[in-house]
Amino acid sequence: MAKLFRAVIMGPPGSGKGTISERIAQRFGLTRLSSGDFIRENIAANTDAGVLAKTYIERGLLVPDHVMTRLLLPRLEEMTRHSWLMDGFPRTLAQAEALNSTCDLDLVISLNIPYETLKERLSDRWIHPASGRVYNMGFNPPHVQGRDDISGEPLIQHDDDKPEALVARLRHYKDVAKPIIDLYKSKGILHTFSGTETDRIWPYINSLLSTKIPMEGTHRTQRPCTRGY
Numbered sequence: 001m002a003k004l005f006r007a008v009i010m011g012p013p014g015s016g017k018g019t020i021s022e023r024i025a026q027r028f029g030l031t032r033l034s035s036g037d038f039i040r041e042n043i044a045a046n047t048d049a050g051v052l053a054k055t056y057i058e059r060g061l062l063v064p065d066h067v068m069t070r071l072l073l074p075r076l077e078e079m080t081r082h083s084w085l086m087d088g089f090p091r092t093l094a095q096a097e098a099l100n101s102t103c104d105l106d107l108v109i110s111l112n113i114p115y116e117t118l119k120e121r122l123s124d125r126w127i128h129p130a131s132g133r134v135y136n137m138g139f140n141p142p143h144v145q146g147r148d149d150i151s152g153e154p155l156i157q158h159d160d161d162k163p164e165a166l167v168a169r170l171r172h173y174k175d176v177a178k179p180i181i182d183l184y185k186s187k188g189i190l191h192t193f194s195g196t197e198t199d200r201i202w203p204y205i206n207s208l209l210s211t212k213i214p215m216e217g218t219h220r221t222q223r224p225c226t227r228g229y
């Protein structure tokens with residue numbers, strides 16, 4: 001069995017999940033899986049799941065668990081020969097339990113970023129809706145202000161990225177994330193990183209993963225992801 005490594009990255013809105021998961025994918029050659037990207041693909045393809053998911057996203061709500069698990073878990077079953085890092089799933093305990101019945105995770109990264117930092121980042125966050133590409137006027141601005149670097153299409157800001165929406169969003173995140181964090185802590189696979197700058201957190205994540213991700217040539221047995229949900 002070729003070496004495999006499966007991990008999840010979680011954190012509140014604006015914590016740098018997308019930013020850090022891109023760096024991890026590039027540095028360690030993992031496949032980056034993003035629940036948001038899966039949803040956008042289904043919305044663009046006008047699938048039943050995409051049409052349903054859109055009605056929730058447009059209201060700034062989480063997509064129902066059964067829709068997310070039906071959307072994501074079959075994709076994980078196709079990834080039995082790949083190492084991956086999942087960004088954005090699980091977001092609820094039900095999702096974590098569904099994932100747990102399907103795949104063995106090696107590691108979970110949890111980002112613990114102060115409220116004021118989240119508020120500042122989200123107020124400067126601009127997104128290309130179709131691709132989910134993310135920019136920040138202070139951290140990674142687009143080449144042309146207001147335009148996506150790849151498509152040139154306009155960037156937008158999410159209403160729920162506004163400061164007045166963040167307090168409620170953050171409270172909801174803490175409520176739903178706590179049992180997931182407790183679950184992974186009890187499994188001994190949770191690693192929490194705190195700070196206000198991704199560039200200062202990154203070296204610690206990099207060195208942790210360098211010790212955890214199997215080198216070429218090492219072999220580990222691991223059950224493939226199977227339809228356990």
Ligand SMILES: Nc1ncnc2c1ncn2[C@@H]1O[C@H](COP(=O)(O)OP(=O)(O)OP(=O)(O)O)[C@@H](O)[C@H]1O
Nearest residue numbers: 012013014035036057061062063068088089090091
């Ligand atoms: N695991 C999930 N369960 C339920 N809904 C999800 C899940 N992942 C994504 N979504 C929905 O899709 C939307 C877009 O997800 P995406 O991760 O791209 O952006 P985001 O969650 O707003 O990012 P951030 O956490 O940085 O604010 C989310 O706002 C949420 O409504």
Ligand SMILES: Nc1nc2c(ncn2[C@@H]2O[C@H](COP(=O)(O)O)[C@@H](O)[C@H]2O)c(=O)[nH]1
Nearest residue numbers: 014016017018019121125135136139197198
């Ligand atoms: N000013 C900073 N902005 C940052 C940093 N790391 C990420 N970001 C930006 O914040 C949002 C949220 O990141 P996401 O990856 O969770 O979407 C996004 O706009 C990033 O570009 C940082 O250290 N400083």
